[in-house]
Amino acid sequence: MTDVDTASSARPPAPNVRLESEELNPAFVAAIAAAVSRSDGDGLAQLIQDLHEADVGALIEALEPDDRPRFILLLGSRFDFTALTEVDDAVREAVLAELPQDAIVEGVAELPIDDAVYILEDLDSDEKDEILDRLPSPERVALQRSLDFPEESAGRRMQTDFVAVPPFWGVDQTQRYLRETADLPEAFSELFVVDPRYRLVGSVPLDKLLRASRNTRIGELASEDRHRVRATDDQEDVARLLQRYNMLSVPVVDDGDRLVGVMTVDDVVDVIQDEADEDLKALGGVRGEEELSDSVWYITRSRFSWLFVNLVTAFVAASVLDVFKGQLQQMVALAVLAPIVASQGGNAATQTMTVAVRALATRELTRSNALRVVWREVRVGMLNGFGFAVLTGAIASLWFDSIGLGLVIGCAMVINMLAGALGGILIPLVLDRYRADPAVSSGVFVTTVTDVVGFFAFLGIATLWFGLS
Amino acid sequence: MTDVDTASSARPPAPNVRLESEELNPAFVAAIAAAVSRSDGDGLAQLIQDLHEADVGALIEALEPDDRPRFILLLGSRFDFTALTEVDDAVREAVLAELPQDAIVEGVAELPIDDAVYILEDLDSDEKDEILDRLPSPERVALQRSLDFPEESAGRRMQTDFVAVPPFWGVDQTQRYLRETADLPEAFSELFVVDPRYRLVGSVPLDKLLRASRNTRIGELASEDRHRVRATDDQEDVARLLQRYNMLSVPVVDDGDRLVGVMTVDDVVDVIQDEADEDLKALGGVRGEEELSDSVWYITRSRFSWLFVNLVTAFVAASVLDVFKGQLQQMVALAVLAPIVASQGGNAATQTMTVAVRALATRELTRSNALRVVWREVRVGMLNGFGFAVLTGAIASLWFDSIGLGLVIGCAMVINMLAGALGGILIPLVLDRYRADPAVSSGVFVTTVTDVVGFFAFLGIATLWFGLS
Numbered sequence: 001m002t003d004v005d006t007a008s009s010a011r012p013p014a015p016n017v018r019l020e021s022e023e024l025n026p027a028f029v030a031a032i033a034a035a036v037s038r039s040d041g042d043g044l045a046q047l048i049q050d051l052h053e054a055d056v057g058a059l060i061e062a063l064e065p066d067d068r069p070r071f072i073l074l075l076g077s078r079f080d081f082t083a084l085t086e087v088d089d090a091v092r093e094a095v096l097a098e099l100p101q102d103a104i105v106e107g108v109a110e111l112p113i114d115d116a117v118y119i120l121e122d123l124d125s126d127e128k129d130e131i132l133d134r135l136p137s138p139e140r141v142a143l144q145r146s147l148d149f150p151e152e153s154a155g156r157r158m159q160t161d162f163v164a165v166p167p168f169w170g171v172d173q174t175q176r177y178l179r180e181t182a183d184l185p186e187a188f189s190e191l192f193v194v195d196p197r198y199r200l201v202g203s204v205p206l207d208k209l210l211r212a213s214r215n216t217r218i219g220e221l222a223s224e225d226r227h228r229v230r231a232t233d234d235q236e237d238v239a240r241l242l243q244r245y246n247m248l249s250v251p252v253v254d255d256g257d258r259l260v261g262v263m264t265v266d267d268v269v270d271v272i273q274d275e276a277d278e279d280l281k282a283l284g285g286v287r288g289e290e291e292l293s294d295s296v297w298y299i300t301r302s303r304f305s306w307l308f309v310n311l312v313t314a315f316v317a318a319s320v321l322d323v324f325k326g327q328l329q330q331m332v333a334l335a336v337l338a339p340i341v342a343s344q345g346g347n348a349a350t351q352t353m354t355v356a357v358r359a360l361a362t363r364e365l366t367r368s369n370a371l372r373v374v375w376r377e378v379r380v381g382m383l384n385g386f387g388f389a390v391l392t393g394a395i396a397s398l399w400f401d402s403i404g405l406g407l408v409i410g411c412a413m414v415i416n417m418l419a420g421a422l423g424g425i426l427i428p429l430v431l432d433r434y435r436a437d438p439a440v441s442s443g444v445f446v447t448t449v450t451d452v453v454g455f456f457a458f459l460g461i462a463t464l465w466f467g468l469s
Numbered sequence: 470m471t472d473v474d475t476a477s478s479a480r481p482p483a484p485n486v487r488l489e490s491e492e493l494n495p496a497f498v499a500a501i502a503a504a505v506s507r508s509d510g511d512g513l514a515q516l517i518q519d520l521h522e523a524d525v526g527a528l529i530e531a532l533e534p535d536d537r538p539r540f541i542l543l544l545g546s547r548f549d550f551t552a553l554t555e556v557d558d559a560v561r562e563a564v565l566a567e568l569p570q571d572a573i574v575e576g577v578a579e580l581p582i583d584d585a586v587y588i589l590e591d592l593d594s595d596e597k598d599e600i601l602d603r604l605p606s607p608e609r610v611a612l613q614r615s616l617d618f619p620e621e622s623a624g625r626r627m628q629t630d631f632v633a634v635p636p637f638w639g640v641d642q643t644q645r646y647l648r649e650t651a652d653l654p655e656a657f658s659e660l661f662v663v664d665p666r667y668r669l670v671g672s673v674p675l676d677k678l679l680r681a682s683r684n685t686r687i688g689e690l691a692s693e694d695r696h697r698v699r700a701t702d703d704q705e706d707v708a709r710l711l712q713r714y715n716m717l718s719v720p721v722v723d724d725g726d727r728l729v730g731v732m733t734v735d736d737v738v739d740v741i742q743d744e745a746d747e748d749l750k751a752l753g754g755v756r757g758e759e760e761l762s763d764s765v766w767y768i769t770r771s772r773f774s775w776l777f778v779n780l781v782t783a784f785v786a787a788s789v790l791d792v793f794k795g796q797l798q799q800m801v802a803l804a805v806l807a808p809i810v811a812s813q814g815g816n817a818a819t820q821t822m823t824v825a826v827r828a829l830a831t832r833e834l835t836r837s838n839a840l841r842v843v844w845r846e847v848r849v850g851m852l853n854g855f856g857f858a859v860l861t862g863a864i865a866s867l868w869f870d871s872i873g874l875g876l877v878i879g880c881a882m883v884i885n886m887l888a889g890a891l892g893g894i895l896i897p898l899v900l901d902r903y904r905a906d907p908a909v910s911s912g913v914f915v916t917t918v919t920d921v922v923g924f925f926a927f928l929g930i931a932t933l934w935f936g937l938s
Contacts, residue, residue: 207647280823281823284824292833311861368531373761383765
């Protein structure tokens with residue numbers, strides 16, 4: 001704390017915003033928090049003046065919830081609203097709810113369309129309309145047009161600022177245009193060539209323009225883009241396209257093939273990571289949208305539903321045990337060992353399911369290779385089933401001094417690990433075929449299968465082998 | 470199959486390589502396979518002539534393993550080795566093992582350094598050296614230099630082809646240089662400004678060059694890059710940096726701050742996805758490197774080790790049940806219900822652990838907010854614990870007609886869900902602190918905790934409540 005206090009009174013160079021380890025510097029966060037509590041807007045402005053909006057966003061998240069809107073209001077027009085595109089949804093929504101509408105209108109008016117859409121799209125439609133009404137006309141129209149595209153579509157995420165030129169211009173004329181036009185986009189790496197009706201003809205990367213001789217016509221330089229996307233396409237599809245073909249950007253066209261925007265790969269890196277994250281969370285029984293900044297109550301409710309489904313399946317498995325009550329009482333070793341069979345099957349199934357879910361998401365697992373993969377998983381399940389049958393059988397025989405018990409648990413293990421392998425691959429495939437998200441629902445079905453098959457196989461075979469009843 | 474046969478005899482336009490759904494077109498794959506089995510190199514060349522290397526890579530993966538090297542050999546010099554950077558590691562290794570060294574040398578010699586490194590780095594060091602020896606000298610030296618950087622470092626992934634100019638050049642001179650130099654990189658979107666000792670001064674995006682007036686000096690245009698990375702930096706760190714600051718590229722320097730390469734975001738999109746995928750697979754008990762094309766035997770062994778660890782923990786849990794053998798025999802309902810307590814705790818713990826592991830990986834969970842998050846998870850665990858205590862207690866009471874049993878299972882549920890919440894957050898935090906990958910090892914510890922605590926709490930409280938022994 002000492003250096004923070006010094007920092008804020010005498011204003012020597014502020015501590016670095018991030019530590020060596022890339023995490024936010026607690027001393028910097030403390031300096032910001034101190035300036036907020038002193039209502040020192042100028043101090044704040046000085047602290048954050050050289051920061052990237054991503055770091056400003058991270059700082060907002062690191063502040064106490066009450067300090068976040070105060071931080072923004074103290075900075076006033078010196079606050080760049082782009083930073084709000086860099087925070088968790090829950091944080092953004094809470095902050096926007098606290099800010100006066102004037103501040104939002106002013107802040108949004110300064111933003112490129114894609115960032116403005118990102119901030120406005122989660123507001124209530126009433127509030128969104130009020131804010132739109134108060135924006136100057138060109139921004140309002142452009143924003144409205146982007147917001148009319150479906151959620152999570154390319155139309156919502158694209159940059160609408162780009163440079164388009166006609167094919168008959170020469171390289172020289174184009175270069176003069178670029179040198180002399182004041183309101184070009186802030187940054188661009190290619191020119192688009194459009195016909196008089198603004199239909200996309202092709203694109204010219206800037207390095208190609210620079211290499212061309214001066215009297216070449218732009219139309220000759222334009223390579224017909226192999227790929228273009230529609231504004232209504234899902235952002236995930238665009239992300240996969242850019243990723244698959246290692247592209248830095250792709251033009252976005254409307255239904256009439258007219259150029260309306262451009263999507264660059266830095267816009268979709270987050271989409272690709274979010275998609276993998278959502279699968280990961282779904283497999284762990286957590287909603288894809290859950291964020292570190294959500295409230296206790298929100299998280300409790302959202303996790304409750306998955307746990308509830310799990311409770312139902314646990315009772316289903318328990319009712320299988322209940323069927324064999326008599327046998328469990330006659331031979332308590334069965335009660336001790338039954339969970340082992342269920343758990344090994346469950347884990348083998350989870351392995352298979354994890355691979356299947358991800359391969360489906362990345363389109364590596366398709367109808368054409370599904371059979372090959374199922375057959376592979378069955379063989380893996382058999383092999384590991386036999387391996388663990390021998391291992392578990394030997395331990396159980398020694399533990400309870402009964403070779404019979406070892407044989408029984410061994411057979412049950414092979415059956416359940418095979419069931420696990422089949423369930424682990426077939427359930428995601430079937431869910432995917434019927435357009436349910438396999439990441440979200442596979443787990444429940446799969447563990448129900450391995451619990452039920454595991455208990456039935458083990459206790460059923462034991463009943464026959466030992467002549468229990 | 471009909472249209473394939475027609476396609477290959479009369480050679481009308483080939484079917485599209487991908488279907489509407491973005492998956493590979495089976496008809497196209499069949500046409501390729503047919504051409505391979507006819508040893509029809511020209512037919513193959515015609516089929517793939519307009520394809521992107523990513524699609525050629527996908528085709529190679531879709532072929533039968535024996536057909537893959539044949540496909541490449543039939544194409545000969547018409548095969549672009551870049552396609553081999555687009556296939557799974559296991560596929561690439563198998564294909565390279567089958568190809569004659571001559572073919573590899575010729576293929577690699579044509580590639581940009583980063584792609585060549587990608588292909589060569591997984592070979593045995595003997596074979597790598599032999600191939601390097603046979604390459605022409607400039608390629609060999611550049612390749613050797615990249616290969617000397619650590620695995621998965623920026624030095625291995627960077628593009629070594631870039632444009633660097635001195636700060637005293639004018640815009641006009643620079644443009645003339647770009648127009649008149651023949652061996653510029655294939656594509657670039659910025660110029661780097663270097664001093665006479667090749668130390669990085671800054672960079673000039675091409676749009677800035679085009680907008681500048683003709684007599685401006687390059688040095689004035691160069692913005693000092695906020696970020697540069699070292700060639701020895703880990704590729705994941707570079708990926709996070711580009712992602713955090715929405716950058717399209719970052720210069721790579723050596724220890725003397727000399728410019729040695731550039732990394733662009735399209736190079737690291739895969740890194741970001743792979744990292745999330747590895748966490749996802751690790752949480753599912755599968756090795757991060759497991760690929761759909763791995764052999765049955767390889768997968769069986771690699772999954773065996775995780776299942777083995779799990780078997781040990783299952784026996785630990787079973788031995789807790791064994792301690793309470795007498796009680797289970799006296800009251801078989803306990804044997805029926807005990808797995809429910811363990812399973813609810815395990816699932817609650819998995820939820821918490823999933824969130825914690827991902828937040829640690831993305832650096833959202835750090836030392837500064839760890840306490841806040843732990844406290845949040847404890848409250849979520851308590852709330853859901855009470856909820857499920859009531860629910861499970863009520864069902865158990867009705868099922869076994871015993872209010873006492875309902876109370877006992879309710880208490881055990883609260884205890885185990887709290888244990889799950891604590892284990893789910895503390896275990897990943899501790900593993901991370903001691904630099905173990907929390908995604909890989911958290912699961913085992915966490916379920917051991919909830920199994921042991923669940924069985925002990927339920928059977929222990931039951932023993933006391935019902936006076937069993």
